Amino acid sequence: MSLVSATSDRGGVAPPATRTIRFSLEGAAIRLVTGLWAIGVLLPILSLLVIAFLRGRGIGFIWTPSLQAYSDILVGFRIEIILRTLRIVALVTLIEFVLAFPFALWLAKGLRAGWTKSIILVLLVVPFFLSPAARTIVWRSILGREGLVNSVLMSSGLVDTPLDWLLFSQFAIHLGLIGPYFPSMVWPLFISISLIDDELIKASRDLGGSAWQTLWLVVVPLAAPGIAAGILFTAIPMLGDNVVSALLGGGRVALLAESFDDLIRAMNFAGAAALASLLVLIILALGAAVLALLRRNGINGDVFRGMQA
Amino acid sequence: MQQLPEAKADPHSEPILELANIRHSYAGNPALRGISLDVARGEFLTLLGPSGSGKSTLLRVIAGLEEPDSVGQMRLDGHDIRKLPANLRNVSTVFQHFALFPHMTVGQNVEYSLRLRKVPQDLRRQRAEEALALVRLEGKYERRIHQLSGGERQRVALARSLVMGPDVLLLDEPLGALDERLRLDMQLELIELRRKTGGTFILVTHSQEEAITMSDRIVLMRSGAIEQVGTPRDLFGSPETEFAARFMGVENVLRGTLAAMSGRRAEVRVGDQIIVGRAVGDVARMGPGDAVFVAIRAEHVHVGAGGGAANTLRGTDGAPIYKGRFSDVTYRSAVGSLVARLGDADQRAPKHADLSFSPEHCIVGVVDRGKLA
Structure with a gap:
């Protein structure tokens, strides 16, 4: 009896003690991460918003609120650049989605786990390790006047003079953006489609759903969080891409990111901050639009809850 | 000659499902070794056996969710369904873990098959409500799936399958995910449901008690072959091997x-x-x-x-x-x-x-x- 009560006593006291320790550790960790996030992410963005309402004087600022920076940057050619950037990003994101969705579907549901799948997944990570400039510059030797495409077209007699809209053009920028941002679109789609229980797809087939009906009524709605994430992960970094337009636009087709370089080079920090806060606004609007779209289609937390069940 | 049309009218005259010599294997391991079986109209048939006996595989072959290596014959209501994909076979499966669509309400789940068949919305809703009433889930049409208990989810899955009026209802260990008490209640409810609908049910289970309670006929399976077929009384009283x-x-x-x-x-x-x-x-x-x-x-x-x-x-x-x-x-x-x-x-x-x-x-x-x- 004494042995039993002794063990139960020990068992009764020990767990709360460990729980208290774990709790305080957890709390400290959460506070630390929140603090670092505030200092590292929120503070710069907030200071951007502040600086955007100041006027520059040399490398310092005049500390009186003003909308000068905004009126400085919102001139005709820059509005044109912003609209062009938005158009190109929207179109390339759409192209990425159209290419990535069938690919992710095949990867997640069509392909059995094995070597092929592993190799493809590794290949999808590789672009993240390559220098953006290195993988972009390759297009020059393919699209240039003496590049691969023009050589083939010329030698086959399809064209007499090299096509010069291939490089340093909007075409080149579209093409150059597709490669680097393909994994950003594929990954969230692949993960969200993988999470869909095969039984749900079978149930849809069993109840009379054709392949297309099953895709539209079951797979797409359940993959919606991944579709949203894919669009955001692709479009947002693409808005700030300054490599592709610099290397493949050749100064003829400027995108938004290059404007930052220009403004900073001209030491117009307030202007750069104003443009950056505008970009943040665009990104927030994009995020809100995607969320609203999900809501309208009745997608909410239930989807995730359903996956766990 | 005179009796021929009369015999046709008799619902018990020809089997609803005829299977002959079905063979299937997974990566070289035989799962079904030449199964032949006729299922009568309105029959409650149970495929009983330990795990790995091929009972679930056979059910999936009937549903069209598994393509067998070879089929001698597979006829549903007199029609050859060997080449028919799952969505064109008039059979429906109640899955072990229910496989309810988490992004739809109870009602949307139940009327899914009608939506696929382009049934108008008001008629769809009416039939879904009827099916829900049949499984004693009146008034749960607007509920979300995660708000339901295990037993209720089970009933939604049943209603979803029954609403399309399948020739054969396939039940893949549907009671396995429920706790003991609920399982016994659901056994009786399934018997009652079969009586009310007059449908043909094929149940897969590894529980001999479940098989004996519910079935008209039991097919005992062992490593991909049929060991013994008979009434619950036959199997219980006179096991032949x-x-x-x-x-x-x-x-x-x-x-x-x-x-x-x-x-x-x-x-x-x-x-x-x-x-x-x-x-x-x-x-x-x-x-x-x-x-x-x-x-x-x-x-x-x-x-x-x-x-x-x-x-x-x-x-x-x-x-x-x-x-x-x-x-x-x-x-x-x-x-x-x-x-x-x-x-x-x-x-x-x-x-x-x-x-x-x-x-x-x-x-x-x-x-x-x-x-x-």
């Missing part, structure tokens, strides 16, 4: 050699004892010298003197196990250990006793049907 006897829960299964046969009366030599029993299965193919099994249910073993039956053995070192409603006592005997059941759990089991059982309750059959064929 040693596997069937063990799977149907017979506590005492012994092996011996057939010593003599006359009609159904068989004399079996077990060790140096002769046990008299009732031969089951194809008696004509059994002869003296054959390896046979002897099976006696514990409740048929009489403990103590005065049994007066033909088979009497001396039991020693009785070890009782309390089971609540009864106790099982394991005795040592000349033929090995024998379990006897005491109906009154509080009755003191004698340490040593005479054990007797009548030949009627002692089943004799071939050890393995494969060795006969």
Whole structure:
């Protein structure tokens, strides 16, 4: 009896003690991460918003609120650049989605786990390790006047003079953006489609759903969080891409990111901050639009809850 | 000639589902070894067997969710469905984990098959409500799936399958995910549902108790082949092979050699004892010298003197196990250990006793049907 009560006593006291320790550790960790996030992410963005309402004087600022920076940057050619950037990003994101969705579907549901799948997944990570400039510059030797495409077209007699809209053009920028941002679109789609229980797809087939009906009524709605994430992960970094337009636009087709370089080079920090806060606004609007779209289609937390069940 | 149309009208005249020589394997491992089976209209058929016996595979082949290696014949309501994909077969599956669509409401789940068939919305809703009423889920049309209990999810899955009016309803261990109490309730509810709808149900289960309670007919499966087909009474009372006897829960299964046969009366030599029993299965193919099994249910073993039956053995070192409603006592005997059941759990089991059982309750059959064929 004494042995039993002794063990139960020990068992009764020990767990709360460990729980208290774990709790305080957890709390400290959460506070630390929140603090670092505030200092590292929120503070710069907030200071951007502040600086955007100041006027520059040399490398310092005049500390009186003003909308000068905004009126400085919102001139005709820059509005044109912003609209062009938005158009190109929207179109390339759409192209990425159209290419990535069938690919992710095949990867997640069509392909059995094995070597092929592993190799493809590794290949999808590789672009993240390559220098953006290195993988972009390759297009020059393919699209240039003496590049691969023009050589083939010329030698086959399809064209007499090299096509010069291939490089340093909007075409080149579209093409150059597709490669680097393909994994950003594929990954969230692949993960969200993988999470869909095969039984749900079978149930849809069993109840009379054709392949297309099953895709539209079951797979797409359940993959919606991944579709949203894919669009955001692709479009947002693409808005700030300054490599592709610099290397493949050749100064003829400027995108938004290059404007930052220009403004900073001209030491117009307030202007750069104003443009950056505008970009943040665009990104927030994009995020809100995607969320609203999900809501309208009745997608909410239930989807995730359903996956766990 | 006159009777021909009349015979056609009889719902029991031709089977709703005819299967012949279905073979399937997974990566070279045979899962179905030539299954042939007819299912009658309105029948409650159970595919019973341990895991890996191929029962679920067979169900998926019928649903069209698994493409078998080869099919001799597969006819549903008289039509060849061998080449028909799952979505064009008028059968419906209730999945083990229900497979309800988490992004839809209860109502949307139930009317899914009608939506696919372009049924107008108001008619769809009306039929979904009817199906929900059938499974006693009135007023849950607008609920979300995660708000339901396990038993309610089970019923939604049933309603979703029934609403499309399938020729055959396939139930893939649908009670496996429920707790004990709910499972017993759902058994009765399924029986009631079958009675109300008059549909043909095929149930897959590994529980012999479930199979006996619900089925008109049981197909016992073993490593991809059919071991025995019969009514619950046949399977429970007269298991024809040693596997069937063990799977149907017979506590005492012994092996011996057939010593003599006359009609159904068989004399079996077990060790140096002769046990008299009732031969089951194809008696004509059994002869003296054959390896046979002897099976006696514990409740048929009489403990103590005065049994007066033909088979009497001396039991020693009785070890009782309390089971609540009864106790099982394991005795040592000349033929090995024998379990006897005491109906009154509080009755003191004698340490040593005479054990007797009548030949009627002692089943004799071939050890393995494969060795006969």
